[in-house]
Amino acid sequence: MIDMKTQYAGLTLRNPLIIGSSGLTNNPERNKEFEKAGAGAIVLKSLFEEQIEMQSDVLMQESDYPEAADYIRGYVKANQIKDYLELIQKTKELCTIPVIASINCYKVDAWIEFARQIELAGADAIELNVFFMETDLTYNSDTTRDLYVNIVRKVKETVSIPVTVKISKMVGNIPALVQTLCVNGVDGVVLFNRFYQPDIDINNMQIVSGNVFSNHSDLSDTIRWTAIVAGKIPGVSIASSTGVHDWEDVVKCLLAGASAVQMCSAVYTHGGEIISQVLTCMEEWMHQAHYQSLEQFKGKLNYANIPNPAMYERSQFMKYFSNRD
Numbered sequence: 490m491i492d493m494k495t496q497y498a499g500l501t502l503r504n505p506l507i508i509g510s511s512g513l514t515n516n517p518e519r520n521k522e523f524e525k526a527g528a529g530a531i532v533l534k535s536l537f538e539e540q541i542e543m544q545s546d547v548l549m550q551e552s553d554y555p556e557a558a559d560y561i562r563g564y565v566k567a568n569q570i571k572d573y574l575e576l577i578q579k580t581k582e583l584c585t586i587p588v589i590a591s592i593n594c595y596k597v598d599a600w601i602e603f604a605r606q607i608e609l610a611g612a613d614a615i616e617l618n619v620f621f622m623e624t625d626l627t628y629n630s631d632t633t634r635d636l637y638v639n640i641v642r643k644v645k646e647t648v649s650i651p652v653t654v655k656i657s658k659m660v661g662n663i664p665a666l667v668q669t670l671c672v673n674g675v676d677g678v679v680l681f682n683r684f685y686q687p688d689i690d691i692n693n694m695q696i697v698s699g700n701v702f703s704n705h706s707d708l709s710d711t712i713r714w715t716a717i718v719a720g721k722i723p724g725v726s727i728a729s730s731t732g733v734h735d736w737e738d739v740v741k742c743l744l745a746g747a748s749a750v751q752m753c754s755a756v757y758t759h760g761g762e763i764i765s766q767v768l769t770c771m772e773e774w775m776h777q778a779h780y781q782s783l784e785q786f787k788g789k790l791n792y793a794n795i796p797n798p799a800m801y802e803r804s805q806f807m808k809y810f811s812n813r814d
C-alpha cells in the first residue's frame with residue numbers, strides 16, 4: 490500500500506501536491522474541484538497590499554475631498570478584506586484539505602490585524618508572499634533580510650497557525666535567509682515565487698508582459714536551491730515551486746529534499762486533471778522503485794546526501810563550458 494502523506498509546515502497533507510496561489514484558487518467551488526482531483530492542499534490567491542493601495546489612489550483622485558483620503562483607503566481595504574475572508578470561509582466549508590491563505594506584502598505593519606482575521610476565518614496556515622526587489626544602487630542587502638524577518642516575527646506573534654514565506658530567487662544568500670527565517674520561527678518556505686516577467690516590444694518601443702507561465706527550464710533553479718537549502722538546514726520544511734510541470738518534476742523536487750511542491754502554470758495549461766495524472770504516475774514510480782512512503786526517498790539527493798555536492802553549484806557549469814569545443 491503506497492502512502493503519499495507528507496508533513497509540510499506543521500500540516501499533514503494526504504499527498505505533496507499543492508495548488509499554488511493564483512487566480513485558479515480564487516473560487517471556492519473550483520477549489521473543491523481541485524480537492525476532488527486529488528490536490529493535497531490549496532494556497533488561495535494573494536490579497537495584494539499594492540492592489541489595495543492602487544484602488545484607493547484611483548478613488549481618491551476621483552474624489553473632490555482630499556480629506557476623505559483616510560476614509561477611502563479604509564473603505565477599500567475593509568471591502569477587499571471582507572471578500573477575502575469570505576473566500577477562506579467558503580473554501581473551508583467545502584474542502585477538507587488544508588487551505589493556506591496568502592498575503593502579498595512589503596511593509597511590516599500593514600497586515601498584522603489582517604493575519605489575525607485570516608486565522609479566525611479558518612485558514613489552516615498563512616503564506617507570506619513578500620514582494621521586494623533590490624534595485625537601489627546604494628541598497629544594503631541586510632535590509633531585505635530584516636524586512637523578511639520583521640514580517641515573519643510580527644505575524645508569528647499574532648497568529649498560532651503555521652506561517653510560511655514564499656521567497657524570491659532574486660534575494661542574495663538564499664540558505665542564509667532561510668536559516669534566519671527558521672530561527673525566527675517560520676514553519677516552512679516556498680522556493681520560489683515567480684514574478685511578472687517583463688519583455689520589450691521592439692516594434693512599438695514598449696515594455697510588455699513576457700511569459701506569464703513558467704516552463705520546464707525554470708525547474709533547474711528550484712531543484713538546485715531545494716537541494717542546497719534542504720542539505721544545509723536539517724528539518725527545514727520546503728515547498729518547491731516554479732517549473733513543476735509533471736510527475737517527474739515532483740519526484741525530482743522530493744528527492745532534492747522538498748516536503749511538498751506547488752503547481753500553478755501546469756494547472757492553468759492542462760486543467761485540474763493533471764493532478765490525478767501526476768499522482769497516478771508517481772504511485773507507479775514508487776511501486777516500481779519499491780517505495781511505500783515519501784519519507785523513504787525524500788531528500789535522498791539533497792546537498793548533504795550526495796558524494797559530490799558541487800554538482801549543485803556553479804563549478805559544474807564552468808566545467809561544462811570548458812569541455813565544449
Ligand SMILES: Cc1cc2nc3c(=O)[nH]c(=O)nc-3n(C[C@H](O)[C@H](O)[C@H](O)COP(=O)(O)O)c2cc1C
Binds near residue numbers: 703730753
Ligand atoms: C496567472 C498567475 C497568477 C498568480 N498569482 C499569484 C498570487 O496571487 N500570489 C502568489 O503568491 N503567486 C501568484 N502567482 C505565482 C504562482 O503561485 C507560482 O509561484 C508561479 O507561477 C511559479 O509556479 P509555476 O511554475 O507552477 O507556475 C501567480 C502565477 C500566475 C501564472
